[in-house]
């Protein structure tokens with residue numbers, strides 16, 4: 001009798017799993033009315049080339065920054081986008097902030113389109129073509145910043161200039177918010193936000209760089225997806241230190257401080273932070289999981305029972321899925337004695353944490369203290385920031401963005417996701433819960449790898465699509 005009951009329960013369990021998997025189907029796509037947009041390709045390409053020729057390289061060391069190049073970039077914007085400079089009020093804020101304001105019919109639901117025009121340095125030796133000449137070869141514009149993110153800056157400005165030429169006036173206020181020190185966590189963007197905050201402006205849509213139109217990034221899914229960041233993980237740098245009497249290496253103690261720190265590191269790696277399913281990741285699994293193959297659909301449709309499987313997969317494999325599901329710890333630096341035969345009087349290691357969900361700077365530090373279990377190991381916070389708030393996906397701003405994406409890349413499945421990196425957009429979370437992170441470009445794996453790396457370049461059709469996207473977005477706001 002008991003045997004039958006157990007068998008019945010097992011069968012019921014499998015039926016539930018199977019039915020939930022079968023009903024976990026993609027949402028019906030609303031067919032989009034796609035109007036064609038005529039673009040002035042020659043102008044767009046020539047503007048982009050000249051933007052790349054401005055060597056707006058950021059550096060934490062001010063003496064290394066060539067301010068004349070930044071001034072050249074500003075002057076280029078004035079020269080190439082006369083309509084924008086006539087129709088908009090331009091406010092220069094902080095060291096590099098440029099805030100353009102185009103009044104709309106209403107001031108109630110302003111939109112902010114963000115970008116940054118500074119770039120990271122290049123290692124010229126690793127490049128096959130020059131990084132700041134804007135060379136065009138095989139239909140690609142070469143150069144640092146083409147993808148990160150003068151490409152989107154060019155997209156916004158070209159689209160607005162073109163629409164203004166045709167007599168465009170937005171229904172709602174529009175702001176273009178550009179910073180020239182995003183890559184070094186500079187203050188310009190934060191100062192722009194403070195300026196808007198003082199004026200009591202609450203944006204109904206903020207768009208900054210972030211996800212993109214990508215393929216083969218989600219388990220078991222072949223279709224393209226457009227990933228829109230609706231939140232960011234936090235970041236935290238910690239320093240772990242142990243001190244000793246020092247001494248000669250010929251008469252060492254049984255356990256050296258380096259050995260003790262090594263033990264601490266092993267403990268940290270063996271005890272990862274706990275699994276958390278945050279709202280952006282849950283929404284991403286619910287949207288993209290429906291497009292996965294049967295095995296992954298079964299998992300994503302039944303997270304109520306497969307969450308431990310996902311947790312284990314993350315623990316064992318690391319990488320992106322793991323980073324979406326927990327606070328991660330990467331041990332990045334170690335320091336002991338400077339000589340082979342001297343016991344260090346002080347040894348240390350450092351870790352870079354990416355905070356998720358409920359974890360914050362204080363709780364993460366306390367957790368690692370407990371894991372290490374050695375009170376003598378001193379843990380110091382070097383710097384850090386807590387995870388961002390999560391943006392709303394049940395609002396007009398999100399719907400507008402989703403429509404503009406679907407009209408530009410009709411094949412792509414639009415999905416919320418959680419950004420693992422940090423961007424300037426987090427400053428806007430102070431004044432809006434409708435902050436989205438999407439770099440309006442279709443990017444291959446190689447192209448994504450060239451961001452902050454070697455041989456960064458943008459195919460011209462990719463750039464034209466970016467302009468198209470902004471034209472559609474602007475027409476809707």
Ligand SMILES: [Zn+2]
Nearest residue numbers: 116148149209
């Ligand atoms: Zn960037």
